[in-house]
Amino acid sequence: xxxxxKRPETLPKIQPSEVRRLEPVRAHTVTFEGPGETLxxxxxxxxxxxxxxxxxxxxxNEQRDNAVLVCHALSGDAxxxxxxxxxxxxxxxxxxxxxGPGKSLDTDKYFVICSNFLGGCKGTTGPSSIDPATGKPxxxxxxxxxxxxxxxxxxxxxxxxxxxxxxxxxxxxxGGMQALQWAISFPExxxxxxxxATTARLSPQAIAFNEVGRQAIMSDPAWNDGNYPxxxxxxxGLRLARMIGHITYLSEQSMxxxxxxRYINGKGRSFCLTKDFQVESYLHHQGSSxxxxxxxxxxxYITRAMDYFDLEAAYGRLSTAFSGCRCPFLVISFTxxxxxxxxxxxxxxxxLRRVGLDVSYCNIxxxxxxxxxxxxGHRMGDVVAGFLDRLTRMASS
Amino acid sequence: MKxxxxxxxxxxxxxxxxxxxxxxxxxxxxxxxxxxxxxxGCGNGDLLLRLKAERGVDERGVELEPSAVAECLSxxxxxxxxxxxxxxxxxREESFxxxxxxxxxxxxxxxxxLLTEALRVGRRVLVSFPNFAYWRIRSQILFRGRMPVTLTxxxxxxxxxxxxxxxxxxxxxxxxxxQWDVHTELFVNLDRLERPRPITLWPNLxxxxxxxxxxxxxx
Numbered sequence: 201x202x203x204x205x206k207r208p209e210t211l212p213k214i215q216p217s218e219v220r221r222l223e224p225v226r227a228h229t230v231t232f233e234g235p236g237e238t239l240x241x242x243x244x245x246x247x248x249x250x251x252x253x254x255x256x257x258x259x260x261n262e263q264r265d266n267a268v269l270v271c272h273a274l275s276g277d278a279x280x281x282x283x284x285x286x287x288x289x290x291x292x293x294x295x296x297x298x299x300g301p302g303k304s305l306d307t308d309k310y311f312v313i314c315s316n317f318l319g320g321c322k323g324t325t326g327p328s329s330i331d332p333a334t335g336k337p338x339x340x341x342x343x344x345x346x347x348x349x350x351x352x353x354x355x356x357x358x359x360x361x362x363x364x365x366x367x368x369x370x371x372x373x374x375g376g377m378q379a380l381q382w383a384i385s386f387p388e389x390x391x392x393x394x395x396x397a398t399t400a401r402l403s404p405q406a407i408a409f410n411e412v413g414r415q416a417i418m419s420d421p422a423w424n425d426g427n428y429p430x431x432x433x434x435x436x437g438l439r440l441a442r443m444i445g446h447i448t449y450l451s452e453q454s455m456x457x458x459x460x461x462r463y464i465n466g467k468g469r470s471f472c473l474t475k476d477f478q479v480e481s482y483l484h485h486q487g488s489s490x491x492x493x494x495x496x497x498x499x500x501y502i503t504r505a506m507d508y509f510d511l512e513a514a515y516g517r518l519s520t521a522f523s524g525c526r527c528p529f530l531v532i533s534f535t536x537x538x539x540x541x542x543x544x545x546x547x548x549x550x551x552l553r554r555v556g557l558d559v560s561y562c563n564i565x566x567x568x569x570x571x572x573x574x575x576x577g578h579r580m581g582d583v584v585a586g587f588l589d590r591l592t593r594m595a596s597s
Numbered sequence: 598m599k600x601x602x603x604x605x606x607x608x609x610x611x612x613x614x615x616x617x618x619x620x621x622x623x624x625x626x627x628x629x630x631x632x633x634x635x636x637x638g639c640g641n642g643d644l645l646l647r648l649k650a651e652r653g654v655d656e657r658g659v660e661l662e663p664s665a666v667a668e669c670l671s672x673x674x675x676x677x678x679x680x681x682x683x684x685x686x687x688x689r690e691e692s693f694x695x696x697x698x699x700x701x702x703x704x705x706x707x708x709x710x711l712l713t714e715a716l717r718v719g720r721r722v723l724v725s726f727p728n729f730a731y732w733r734i735r736s737q738i739l740f741r742g743r744m745p746v747t748l749t750x751x752x753x754x755x756x757x758x759x760x761x762x763x764x765x766x767x768x769x770x771x772x773x774x775x776q777w778d779v780h781t782e783l784f785v786n787l788d789r790l791e792r793p794r795p796i797t798l799w800p801n802l803x804x805x806x807x808x809x810x811x812x813x814x815x816x
Binding site: 528 | 664
């Protein structure tokens with residue numbers, strides 16, 4: 201019988217004591233306005249001025265070729281990593297597990313940029329911004345925008361930052377759609393694309409969930425056809441929309457593991473219709489905290505932008521969509537993601553390979569469902585780090 | 598919806614590591630510098646890494662085992678997680694200079710189809726497998742009446758990932774029927790220290806591993 205042979209070592213693992221923190225981070229804003237700065241949207245409408253909020257981590261090198269653009273998902277924002285250092289119990293940015301010195305998106309090596317997307321509600325011009333024409337929030341007067349439009353605005357931001365070419369563009373879910381669109385819209389600017397837990401087009405099932413969320417908002421009397429004061433949101437509707445959405449981000453397994461059928465009071469049935477199970481309390485908590493940080497009209501628009509994302513329809517065939525791309529791709533899916541199932545990622549991989557592109561693909565085992573890309577505890581970080589390393593080596597050779 | 602590809606059962610791949618790595622130097626020798634290489638069933642990427650370092654190849658791998666794929670990717674290799682046979686369907690004719698099937702052919706459902714497809718997408722196909730007519734295997738069956746367990750076939754019958762067996766003679770016969778061009782044949786035996794020793798005389802009886810380099814017919 202053979203002896204066990206020692207496996208060659210993989211990338212060195214970082215010991216917790218070695219992990220250094222990012223310096224306190226700061227959000228920046230830039231406004232594009234005036235002649236020549238008008239943003240022409242796919243809907244045919246225009247925006248001018250447009251303000252963008254963004255954060256950066258690490259340093260841009262002299263060759264200006266170490267920039268990595270991070271695209272956030274529906275409820276994310278520009279605060280991707282680190283702390284502002286203003287509050288004691290402050291939570292770090294949404295992808296702090298991945299971005300920082302010595303982490304997968306190593307800020308000692310890469311200059312990481314994350315901007316709040318077009319139409320967002322956290323510093324970038326969107327439905328909750330004040331319309332300069334009326335002095336009131338845009339509300340439903342805000343033009344419809346698409347994933348392509350978001351990428352267009354990010355492109356402007358990069359130009360403003362003096363970045364001619366990205367080492368990589370990375371994002372999960374809606375962020376993954378942006379990563380795909382980047383490689384299609386600006387192939388000369390992207391050295392590598394990392395679409396995670398995403399799809400080339402939203403499934404009817406996902407559109408259906410989005411519609412239920414929108415209906416929840418629009419049926420709240422406080423919504424008032426989108427004309428609500430910013431301090432009096434249609435809270436009930438928005439909370440309900442988030443609760444529905446959140447169910448689709450989890451998986452049966454993760455819910456079973458987290459909550460089982462446990463009761464809130466720890467004993468058993470209390471014969472009431474209000475929160476009785478722990479899973480209910482969790483959803484209510486998620487809904488309430490979302491209401492405090494997200495705008496209802498923005499939710500309507502952004503889910504619509506996701507619904508409209510369909511590369512196959514936009515370019516005739518999926519492989520045609522990618523035929524102008526030049527960069528290597530790393531596609532990542534998660535085994536228990538039922539909102540953006542791995543089958544959709546495999547379709548992506550297939551189309552990318554058909555046009556002869558350099559594609560890597562990994563269906564990572566996780567019980568955390570769609571949200572897995574935001575959570576630690578699996579190998580996504582290593583995989584991303586390996587890919588970035590490869591891109592860097594390819595760029596230098 | 599297509600089937601989720603899963604391996605039949607958990608296989609302890611580390612057990613066949615000495616065998617799987619034994620022919621690496623010979624494979625490297627058969628790969629031209631800066632060639633475009635596809636390694637089907639690339640495991641944790643050891644061979645691809647070596648080919649990259651020693652031959653500067655443009656590498657692609659295909660592997661089904663999720664943890665092995667993750668390891669490949671974290672080592673900076675270009676690998677996709679997919680079923681071998683299906684992964685070839687997306688590729689155009691002669692997309693690769695070399696296609697490697699290192700110790701995987703016997704574990705596939707349709708080896709003939711896989712070989713045919715490999716010869717479609719690659720100019721050269723390197724195939725290696727354990728020789729079932731090796732004398733130790735013969736004697737285990739003959740004298741012990743048991744399914745053989747050897748250094749190159751290190752699994753018991755109920756846990757083996759192999760669903761086929763083939764001998765050197767079998768493979769040669771197949772090449773003849775299919776009229777494949779055999780560019781190189783290479784046979785080795787592993788010594789006690791698991792080092793490969795070349796075998797030239799009576800390979801069907803004396804070699805425990807075989808490596809064939811097939812070439813696409815130029816029309």
